Amino acid sequence: MAYWNWNSSYELGINVIDNQHKKLVQYINELQAALTTQNREQIYMVLMGMTNYTISHFAFEEQLMEEAGYPMTKPHKKIHESFVATIQKYKSSFEEGRNITGQFMAELQIWLTHHIAQDDNDYKQCVEKMLEDKSLKRLENRVESKKKSWFATLFG
Ligand SMILES: [Fe+2]
Secondary structure, three states: OOOOOOOOHHHHHHHHHHHHHHHHHHHHHHHHHHHHHHHHHHHHHHHHHHHHHHHHHHHHHHHHHHOOOOOHHHHHHHHHHHHHHHHHHHHHHOOOOOOOOHHHHHHHHHHHHHHHHHHHHHHHHHHHHHHHHHHHHHHHHHHHHHHHHHHHHHOO
């Protein structure tokens, strides 16, 4: 039984982001499973993986928000930064020999749930529109290049 089950109510509706959020939930579950083994090396590996994945996920989201011209990108980035700082704080404390606490696990879970429901949900419309426009543009380009090849067949 997983520590925390993904729930469809967490979904934003942007597949690529939902999959990354699922992966974060999976990392939290892996961390909990590692904690039960009390194997510090194993715990540390998961902690490192989770930290790196979180940083890449945030960078990805920030890129989308920027491309979409989302007006709250800057404050959203600040929220990301402060969460990374929290994770780093616990990671350093673990490196200094202390244990990962239930408090940290609860913090991760509460933060992520709240962040998806509030902050990420706020950029949803803007980013969705940008992604739709982009795929529309790609479709137009494909039709355009097809037209050119028909033209070449007829008159080339
Ligand atoms: Fe975010």
